[in-house]
Amino acid sequence: FPVTIWNNATNLKGHYSGLELGYKINRYIDILADYRLVLRDKGQYHRFSLGANYDRKFFNPNFKLSGRLLIQNQYQDYTDQINANKPDESFIYYRGRLKGSYKINKKLDVYASVEPIFRVGGVFIVDNWRSQLGFTLDITKKLKSDVYFIYREDYAKATYNRYFYISGLNLSYKINRNPKRFKPVVNEF
Numbered sequence: 001f002p003v004t005i006w007n008n009a010t011n012l013k014g015h016y017s018g019l020e021l022g023y024k025i026n027r028y029i030d031i032l033a034d035y036r037l038v039l040r041d042k043g044q045y046h047r048f049s050l051g052a053n054y055d056r057k058f059f060n061p062n063f064k065l066s067g068r069l070l071i072q073n074q075y076q077d078y079t080d081q082i083n084a085n086k087p088d089e090s091f092i093y094y095r096g097r098l099k100g101s102y103k104i105n106k107k108l109d110v111y112a113s114v115e116p117i118f119r120v121g122g123v124f125i126v127d128n129w130r131s132q133l134g135f136t137l138d139i140t141k142k143l144k145s146d147v148y149f150i151y152r153e154d155y156a157k158a159t160y161n162r163y164f165y166i167s168g169l170n171l172s173y174k175i176n177r178n179p180k181r182f183k184p185v186v187n188e189f
Contacts, residue, residue: 014040022053029054032070045076051095062103070095092120093127107138122156129153146170 018036025031034049051070058065072093099113112133119127134148150166 014038018047028056032068034070043077045074047072047074049073049095064101064103066097066099066101068095068097068099070097094118094120097130108135110135119156124155127154127156129155142174142176144172144174146172 016036016038018034020032020034022030022032030053032049032051032053034047034051036047036049038045038047049070049072051068053066053068055064055066057063070093072095073090074093075090095115095117097113097115099111101109101111103109113131115130115132116126117128117130118125129152131151132148134146136144136146138144147169148167150164150168152164152166154162154164156162
């Protein structure tokens with residue numbers, strides 16, 4: 001449940017919540033689906049994502065390199081002051097992330113990632129660029145915390161660039177399906 005506050009923590013701009021589902025295809029590849037609802041001071045928007053993630057340990061069992069590709073549809077359900085003639089817009093984005101992580105011990109990982117975000121039909125080829133540093137702490141086997149810092153360059157505006165400095169804390173809980181309850185069904189004709 002991240003919250004966005006502007007002007008030295010005096011103005012609440014909004015918050016969001018979401019649900020992400022993943023399915024492990026094999027040892028290295030996961031497929032992902034994501035929904036996010038963002039409630040802002042000027043309205044709301046919805047984001048739907050589909051993608052795949054590839055994880056692989058290299059050189060050292062504690063070092064992992066991963067890549068993620070997403071296609072994302074974002075529906076803006078309000079009129080932007082800058083684009084007042086374009087209410088209720090929908091945008092499609094392609095996102096590619098490269099991430100390296102290092103396991104310090106059984107419970108603590110540190111990581112760094114870069115992620116260019118491309119908007120279909122946007123003003124520039126790269127709409128946003130996210131650089132992220134952080135660490136994850138396994139609180140329990142299924143509960144994990146993530147403390148991070150993101151430097152995000154936003155090139156989406158035609159007349160100026162924006163730069164964001166984002167720090168945050170994320171808690172995630174993993175739900176595993178019971179393999180005994182979900183057996184594959186084989187139909188023979």
